[in-house]
Amino acid sequence: MTAPMDVPESSQHAEPEAVVAGAKDAASRSLRQIAWQRFRKDKVGMTGGIVVILLILVAIFAPLLTAWFGYPPNQFNQSLVDPLTGGVLRDPNDPAQGLDPWGGISAQHLLGVEPVNGRDLFSRIVYGARTSLLVATVATVVCVVIGTVLGILAGYFGGWADVVISRTMDIFLAFPLLLFAIALVGVIPDGAFGLSGNNLRIGVLVFIIGFFNWPYIGRIVRGQTLTLKEREFVEASRSLGAGSTHIVFREILPNLVTPILVYSTLLIPTNILFEAALSFLGVGINPPMATWGGMLENALRFYTTSPHFVIVPGLAIFITVLAFNLFGDGLRDAFDPRSSD
């Protein structure tokens, strides 16, 4: 993606968006280029985007990162921990010095270690990012696929198709999702669908989150389709004898990519929180695999003696969700400046 560089600086500052968008080289710029132009100037959105990219890199390169800066995420380091309270010692060689309020943060353990087992928190946070992002992203893809297909069907064909799909969305939105998730995880036997252990757990999480959150995307797609199908270019297509397939795939879908992209970005943090909530309740991923929600749940036992153990995974969730939200908001504003008012 290249941004046009020949716009005079003064005009960029002095003139309103519409003028910039309609400037001399407007013909050579697509909506996406204009949006990128806007997004680049949105410092908050850019920061969010950079953090998101960093997080994705961290998740992808987790094994490398822990090999360089940490320890295997499930390795116990009990010599660092006080056996009496389970808290982290200030000096493992001299237990008399008491507990370290910073949870053993050092050059070896960048974020300290967890109480009781002494597992390296940096490694667990990094591996936890993998779990969180994997589940949230795949679940979001599931949402998007189901939501887009059903949303277009409802919006484009209308009539009874719209009635059935829209009422189905209402039902899904009213579903007590958390309770259902807890029940489902308890009921599905190990080995179902040819998956077992954590593969099954991840599959179930993706299914639950993806299958029950699609109406949010579905409603937006339906609404957009309703307006798009009345637009002149669609009418023109139709009058030239184009069939429904052509109109949906060639005329409407390309115009839906932008809102879908924006709302997917905003759906990911919701799904991250949902995964964390399920892990916190003990119905998510099985231990010892690291998850942020699971770490937080574990940490609550130690918040008086080892507050860092609550703070570290809490911050990880907070920063990730915030970054995705800022990034998503920035994207939305860039593509559609009026929406932020």
Add this chain to the structure above:
Amino acid sequence: MTTHHFTRQEPHRRRGVLRRATAPVAAGTAIALLLAACGGGGGGGGGGESDAEFNEGESAVVNPSDETGGTLRYAISADFDSPDPGNTYYAFSWNFSRYYARTLLTYTEAPGEQGIEIQPDLAEELPEGNEDSTEWTVRLKQGLRYEDGSEITAEDVKYAIARSNFGDQALPNGPKYFQDLLADSDDYEGPYADEGDPLAGFDGIETPDDHTLVFHLKKSFSEFPYVLIQPQTAPVPADADRGEQYQSQVVSSGPYKFDGEYRPGVSLNLVRNEEWDATTDPTRRALPDRIEVELGVDQNEIDQRLVNGELDVDLSGTGVGPAMKGTVITDEAQRHNVDNPQTSTLRYININTVMEPLDDLACREAIMFAADRDALQRAWGGDTGGDIATQIMPGSLPGADPSLDLYPSEDNKGDLAKAQEKLEECGQPDGFSTAIGARADRPADVSTAEALQQALARVNIEAEIKQFPSDTYTNTQAGSPSFVADNDLGLTVYGWAPDWASGYGFMSKILDGDAIQEAGNANISEIDDDQINEWFDEVVSVEDADERASIYGQIDERAMEQAVILPAVFERTVLYRPANLTNVYYHAGYSMFDYMSLGTTGD
């Protein structure tokens, strides 16, 4: 979040006994003395003036006093299953109900192992069985009265046992030992089936006169006196009974009576019962004038109010919550107000004996050798969470041998060479894979599973952790042999406490082959060993307690040889003891403070 009680699905939550003279305990006390000396005279909080020491209440009475008066304030984060003595199975409720319900027999008022000796309460003396322990005669003291002045009769005790054990409408919460044991009662449909004559057809208990009960058993049972300690033996006048609703106004036979109704989830208040005669009662001091219980208070609030001196006792008796625990055991100013007694709860891991390759003894032994007991203890909260266990029976139970250690290792870290040797012996030199079951909502259970997984991985035994909800775990997951087999649960994290203080009360449900059931199974390793089964059949007709104890010791050793249970720790609780409490000590029979002896220096 409730940390206060054991759920009903843990059938043997009743705590038995304990003797505290084991080595780790002694070491703990020494450290405590040292620390108390260093921090001596520290003030602050709810009771800096107390000169008691850390864990003094485990073996001695702290702040002995005969002073009466004041209000004793209890609180709990949840509620009674029921304060009706005939309808309760919570340990704290068995302890607390003695304020208003006297039973045929009871434990002794004393710290240490003396506490688990049985004493007569309503009974005149300890009952004697006949030749083959199938017939037991109990005589009641003369002149005992209810709160309304009417006399307590043998018929009332018989009625109380009937309502809690027999028929479809039997009160649901308590155990059903009488139903299992009493002869000539299988056709009896319970007191609610026949309004006119509620006890017609109940021939397992005879009442030849107003002060005599004769129990007829189906088979020999030499430990029957332990069954008579249950609150179910507290008398209930038939015309006052309202089934489960009787809980709102229990008719008192003890030193206190209900002040107003019991309000579920809100409160229960007791005032003195003037009809109670102290001279007939050796185990209740009845020091406070009034007793108040607040129900449904958040655990963190309870702990904070205990430390601030705004509350006297956490009724649950399971100790302070994890947040406060870290603070009180490390704070020099608070430590001397803390007791850390060893309870009779064993935390352990079942090793399944029927699924491959664990059906091979050597493979099970490999797990015993590979386990890191030090890490298991840390998972249970370290030294204050429990003592490393190397045998099955808690050290206090008669016949237990704490020196039994068939799988020793340096620093309790495991003997990997031995484990590898055993793996080769069972034809799995490269290790094998299995799964560990644990209760997802019990953090210490999960930590235990993680610690075991790490230790086993050292000899290439790959154990995947599978989590289940605790309210179904004991019944339909770990407690179901077919579920265990389908899910490859070779190892399951579990806990056990005895209904009464004997090897039979502790081990029969978890080691007797006849105890294996399709659901709610507690013999999860599915050990069905002819020798062990024979000993269990034999021991119930042995009259001599010492002889029984030696049989229990043999069963324990045999089970350890068979490597069916990997013991982790004998659990310790962290109990806060505010300075204004008098006569405080840990009672081994209830695994918490003896509530009958408590008094207060406050108003």
